[in-house]
Amino acid sequence: MAVDILCVETLNTDSYKYRSMTPDANIDRRSYLKAVGAVGASGALAGCTGGSDDSDDGGNNVINPGTAPGFPPFEYTQDGELVGFDVDLAEAAIERAGYEVGEWTEIEFDSLIPSLTQGNVDLVAAAMTITEDRQQQIAFTDPYYESDQAVLVREGGDLSPESVDDLAGAVVGAQSGTTGQDEVEALVDDGTVAADDVRQYDNYTLGVQDLENGNVDVLIIDIPVAENFADGRAVTIAFTIETGEVYGMGMRQDDDRLADINDALAEMQEDGTYDELVTEWFE
Known part of the structure; x- marks a missing residue:
């Protein structure tokens, strides 16, 4: 499937290389994003970017x-603050598009889509895979x-699976x-894993806490998040599923x-903002 704003190329089955266009100047991330957002907002006032009064929210700019x-x-x-790649990317995109960032709602992952369709939130930024069902x-x-x-798997544990x-x-x-979870259910369906397990x-x-404590043998999780846990916890990646x-x-x-x-996401890819965030959060 062709995509317009992906910024990663696969090197092998368990790592990714990011093509970075990070500015040479060493600036604070929040200051950088604030400046980016200001540019987006001024563009909206000039009629170059941003929402219109005929949007489905009746002109609400938030x-x-x-x-x-x-x-x-x-x-x-x-430290009590919501942070992360998706947080910064979403806030920068919203501001670049000429809108205001409202209050973040933090809920369980499987409640995000119902919350969105019911109007409790307007945008979900949660490393959500695009699927036909969704x-x-x-x-x-x-x-x-x-x-x-x-x-x-647990680092130094008894289980060292290769497939x-x-x-x-x-x-x-x-x-x-x-x-x-879909991958786990597939393992149950083909008889590899018992439903009770x-x-x-x-x-x-x-x-991950359960994995470290020996209450579970394996977690199946997105690669970049697995790598993040492996860097700071007593867990390791055994193999990957493409x-x-x-x-x-x-x-x-x-x-x-x-x-x-x-449009805002595409602009951020073109002008290096996306690469700046990738460098900050993944390198």
């Missing part, structure tokens, strides 16, 4: 985003990231509502502001 923390480095809580409920922006799934066939008899976990978590931070997923931000299907957000 976009209230929602996410599910516990998925570093995309979205997580640090597209029947919500609209997605153009893809902004790609990933496969990783099989995460899904080696997971027979293992206790396997994933975050509910994710494509990682499946564990579901509200977020992957809880799953799924070819792409992430998009979610909006309601009748929200005319989607086109403005897509």
